[in-house]
Amino acid sequence: MISIQNVSKHYGAFQVLTDCSTEVKKGEVIVVCGPSGSGKSTLIKCVNGLEPFQSGTISVDGISVGDPKTDLPRLRSRVGMVFQHFELFPHMSITDNLTIAQIKVLGRGRDAATDKGLKLLDRVGLKAHADKFPGQLSGGQQQRVAIARALAMDPICMLFDEPTSALDPEMINEVLDVMVELAHEGMTMMCVTHEMGFAKKVANRILFMDKGQIVEDDDKDSFFGNPRSERARQFLAKILTH
Amino acid sequence: MYEFDWSSIPGALPFLWEGMKVSLGITACAVLFGIAWGTLLAMARLSALKPLAWLAAGYVNLFRAIPLVMVLLWFFLIVPQVLRGFFNLDPNTDVRLASALVGFALFEAAYYSEIIRAGIQSVPKGQISAASALGMSYAQAMRLVVLPQAFRNMVPLLLTQAIVLFQDTSLVYVSALADFFGAAYKVGDRDGRLVELLLFAGAVYFLICFAASQAVRHYQKKLNAHVAH
Ligand SMILES: Nc1ncnc2c1ncn2[C@@H]1O[C@H](COP(=O)(O)OP(=O)(O)O)[C@@H](O)[C@H]1O
Ligand SMILES: [Mg+2]
Numbered sequence: 001m002i003s004i005q006n007v008s009k010h011y012g013a014f015q016v017l018t019d020c021s022t023e024v025k026k027g028e029v030i031v032v033c034g035p036s037g038s039g040k041s042t043l044i045k046c047v048n049g050l051e052p053f054q055s056g057t058i059s060v061d062g063i064s065v066g067d068p069k070t071d072l073p074r075l076r077s078r079v080g081m082v083f084q085h086f087e088l089f090p091h092m093s094i095t096d097n098l099t100i101a102q103i104k105v106l107g108r109g110r111d112a113a114t115d116k117g118l119k120l121l122d123r124v125g126l127k128a129h130a131d132k133f134p135g136q137l138s139g140g141q142q143q144r145v146a147i148a149r150a151l152a153m154d155p156i157c158m159l160f161d162e163p164t165s166a167l168d169p170e171m172i173n174e175v176l177d178v179m180v181e182l183a184h185e186g187m188t189m190m191c192v193t194h195e196m197g198f199a200k201k202v203a204n205r206i207l208f209m210d211k212g213q214i215v216e217d218d219d220k221d222s223f224f225g226n227p228r229s230e231r232a233r234q235f236l237a238k239i240l241t242h
Numbered sequence: 243m244y245e246f247d248w249s250s251i252p253g254a255l256p257f258l259w260e261g262m263k264v265s266l267g268i269t270a271c272a273v274l275f276g277i278a279w280g281t282l283l284a285m286a287r288l289s290a291l292k293p294l295a296w297l298a299a300g301y302v303n304l305f306r307a308i309p310l311v312m313v314l315l316w317f318f319l320i321v322p323q324v325l326r327g328f329f330n331l332d333p334n335t336d337v338r339l340a341s342a343l344v345g346f347a348l349f350e351a352a353y354y355s356e357i358i359r360a361g362i363q364s365v366p367k368g369q370i371s372a373a374s375a376l377g378m379s380y381a382q383a384m385r386l387v388v389l390p391q392a393f394r395n396m397v398p399l400l401l402t403q404a405i406v407l408f409q410d411t412s413l414v415y416v417s418a419l420a421d422f423f424g425a426a427y428k429v430g431d432r433d434g435r436l437v438e439l440l441l442f443a444g445a446v447y448f449l450i451c452f453a454a455s456q457a458v459r460h461y462q463k464k465l466n467a468h469v470a471h
Contacts (some may be wrong), residue, residue: 050371077377087372091390100386101376153376 001026001157001188002047007056009042016042017053018212024157024190029183031199032192034209035235040192043209044159047190048072048079061156077105080150080158084166086142088134088149094121095130098149106153113152120148124178140171147178157188164195194239200224208232250433251442254425261425262446264339268346268421269408275347276407277400280354285384287359298355305352311413317345318417342414350407357399361392398462405454409447422446 002024009017016039024030032040045051046058049065049072058065063075088097098117102108108116121127124144126137134142143163150158160179164172176198183189183202193199199206199220206223208216208231216223216232227233251258286298305313321341365388373383393400412423420428423443430439 045371048375050374073374073377073379076375079375081372081375083368083372083375085366085368087366087368089369089372089387089391091394101373101378104382104386105377149376 001028001061002190003057003059004043004047005057007043007046007053007058009046009051009053016212017046020056020209020212020214022207022214022217024188026188027186028204029187029189029191029202030205030207031203032190032207032209033194033196033199033235033239034207034215038209039212040209041161044161044190044192047159048076048081050076050081073105077101077153078156080147080153080155082143082146082150082158082160082163084162086134086139086146086166088142088146090134092133093130094126094132094134094137094145097134097145098152101149102152117148117152120151121145124148125174138171139167140174143167143171143175144178147175147182151182157190158182160189160191160193162192162194164193196224196236196240208235210235244437246438247435248438248442250429250435251438254429254439257429258422258425261420261422264420264425265408265411265422268339268343268411268414269404271343272346272350272407272411273400273404275343276350276354277358279347279351280358281389283351283355284359284362287355288362302352302355305349306356310349310410311416313349314342314345314413315416317341321345338417338419342417342419346407346411350403353403354400357396357403358392361396361399362388364395365391394465398458398465401458401461402455405451405458408454409451412447 004020004022007017007020008015020039020043022030032044034040042051046053047060047065049070053066056066060075060079064070065072065075088094089100092100095114095117098121099110099113102113102116103110118127118130121130124147126141126144126148129137129141129145134145137145147163163179164175167175172195176195179189179191179198180202191198191203203220205217205219207214208218208223208227208229210231215229216227218227223232224236227236283298283302286294287302289295289298318338318341321344322337325337325340369387369391370383373387374380378386411421414421415424415427418424426439426443427436430436433439
């Protein structure tokens with residue numbers, strides 16, 4: 001589904017990603033972790049072309065992201081993305097947030113889009129908030145709306161960039177629950193997160209990044225059992241004692 | 243001691259009102275075209291295409307560095323010729339209003355574009371990312387997501403600029419157009435009551451602009467209270 005081959009990226013002289021390669025198969029859930037600044041966000045943003053990269057190839061569902069001939073907006077409309085700071089559109093009601101891209105990008109009719117949006121809103125447990133504005137919801141609620149907004153586009157896979165790290169602790173689980181449910185339904189997911197409970201529950205593989213490199217790419221059990229690299233061991237020791 | 247004599251004002255009110263309509267008309271047109279053209283300039287300045295950004299920056303810096311009265315005079319001298327040549331107009335057609343409008347709009351666009359550019363930059367980058375991630379093109383992301391938020395933040399500044407612009411319309415006297423100020427001047431000149439008429443005109447400008455800026459402040463307070471929530 002997602003294939004990343006020898007991807008490197010630099011800002012001027014600064015190397016953000018060095019020779020990153022991995023595969024995400026259909027239905028797999030991959031968790032990406034690693035210290036702050038290690039390039040996790042950059043890598044995941046390369047997958048839907050929000051960040052350009054200088055060398056290597058990424059393909060999603062067989063479509064090359066780096067190819068200048070690729071219709072990136074069209075590809076992105078099929079890849080859901082959830083951001084650390086939710087990024088709901090504050091000037092639109094929740095319903096409009098859920099329908100705008102369905103209508104303007106996919107060309108769906110307003111009624112069909114609203115139907116779909118409200119169904120997904122119900123699914124994330126927020127049906128009663130349809131007419132509110134993002135600023136009236138808590139962080140956890142906003143993030144659930146953001147997930148519903150992405151799902152409304154019928155994505156073939158979902159990318160998450162630290163979806164819970166801007167949330168108050170008591171709101172983390174309501175978001176993780178939605179993500180776990182998605183994983184159980186077979187959604188292909190690439191999640192940057194430090195929620196190791198989530199990783200243990202649903203991840204197929206864990207990527208550990210450090211200084212722009214994918215240092216570990218292990219299945220879950222061997223990663224938590226016995227990481228091969230010293231850096232991954234130290235990182236795990238740090239976050240698991242928290 | 244100077245003896246004030248206000249008696250020529252009541253009879254001149256209809257004529258002055260015609261002048262006020264010209265002033266308000268020029269203001270409205272210049273605001274609309276200034277904002278439209280200013281938005282394009284602002285987007286050009288923020289564009290990744292460097293030559294386009296440079297051209298827009300050059301335009302803005304040029305117009306912000308020359309006095310408005312000069313721009314109006316140039317347009318008064320040049321634009322009528324061009325318009326006549328271009329549209330094959332009768333030499334007697336009055337194009338003073340058109341040239342004043344064009345001059346104002348082009349000049350004000352430079353100021354509006356700076357306000358709008360700041361407004362666009364005040365919208366967090368993540369909003370564009372989110373719009374793009376949903377499959378919107380850059381143009382859609384701008385039109386549907388960024389500009390509505392930018393304009394909502396900018397309304398007070400845009401209105402304040404409109405008030406300044408309204409005052410500046412008095413400069414069209416260089417083209418002998420009978421705007422409000424020009425009309426007041428004419429009446430005063432005719433009746434030998436220039437001081438009274440200009441005091442009266444000043445008072446009217448003051449009342450309108452003061453009331454408008456109070457309204458803007460009121461709106462700004464409401465907006466701030468809304469954002470704070
Ligand atoms: N636009 C940019 N210009 C220069 N450096 C950047 C830019 N964006 C990110 N970086 C750098 O790239 C590195 C990786 O960033 P990021 O992918 O956000 O890391 P992570 O998500 O793992 O915390 C960081 O050192 C960051 O400072
Ligand atoms: Mg990050």
